Amino acid sequence: MTGRVRTGVLISGRGSNMSALIEAARNKDFPAEIALVLSDKPQAAGIRAAQLAGVAALGLDAKRFAGKPEFEAAMTVALAAAEAELICLAGFMRILSPAFVERWRGRILNIHPSLLPDLRGLQTHERALAEGRAEHGCTVHFVTADLDAGPIVAQARVPVLPGDDADRLAARVLVEEHRLYPEALATVARAIRAGRGAE
Ligand code: GRF
Numbered sequence: 001m002t003g004r005v006r007t008g009v010l011i012s013g014r015g016s017n018m019s020a021l022i023e024a025a026r027n028k029d030f031p032a033e034i035a036l037v038l039s040d041k042p043q044a045a046g047i048r049a050a051q052l053a054g055v056a057a058l059g060l061d062a063k064r065f066a067g068k069p070e071f072e073a074a075m076t077v078a079l080a081a082a083e084a085e086l087i088c089l090a091g092f093m094r095i096l097s098p099a100f101v102e103r104w105r106g107r108i109l110n111i112h113p114s115l116l117p118d119l120r121g122l123q124t125h126e127r128a129l130a131e132g133r134a135e136h137g138c139t140v141h142f143v144t145a146d147l148d149a150g151p152i153v154a155q156a157r158v159p160v161l162p163g164d165d166a167d168r169l170a171a172r173v174l175v176e177e178h179r180l181y182p183e184a185l186a187t188v189a190r191a192i193r194a195g196r197g198a199e
Pocket of ligand 1: 011013014015016017018090091092111112113138177
């Protein structure tokens with residue numbers, strides 16, 4: 001009941017959201033702890049950042065596995081060894097199989113750089129600008145088999161400003177991502193802890 005929720009963070013790149021989660025979890029009162037960082041790209045900058053922060057980090061080169069089932073089986077082994085109960089996708093650039101998602105049903109979060117259900121998929125900042133939107137933002141949601149379509153946990157909005165390009169807009173959204181993801185993880189981890197109490 002009282003233990004923190006052991007969380008695995010899946011990344012593919014720089015891992016700035018991962019770092020925000022690690023930073024938040026430094027506080028012993030935070031309801032989740034980061035048990036493992038996993039990257040599908042062993043050279044991802046986020047791996048080094050996790051190690052420097054004292055968090056266990058593992059690169060599993062997806063290209064070296066025979067296929068998605070084998071790669072996901074290796075991730076499952078690593079997550080089980082870390083006793084992870086929850087997964088946070090943080091710039092993880094692979095679509096998880098329905099079987100993996102089902103195994104972790106209600107236990108995978110993702111952060112997406114748009115105000116879902118608007119702008120699912122990639123290049124959200126470019127598309128927000130091209131569509132002339134006045135507002136943009138980010139969403140933390142549960143992962144389901146449908147891409148970027150699972151139940152929403154939390155959202156943050158930013159204005160689109162005159163003179164914005166995709167990089168400027170992305171940077172404004174990213175500031176909110178780093179605030180929102182730890183907050184959303186805390187909400188979900190508290191709910192998991194409350195559920196443990198009811199068992
Ligand atoms: C973020 O914009 C996130 O919303 C998206 O991928 C990016 C990852 O950035 N899913 P980082 O690796 O966390 O810095």
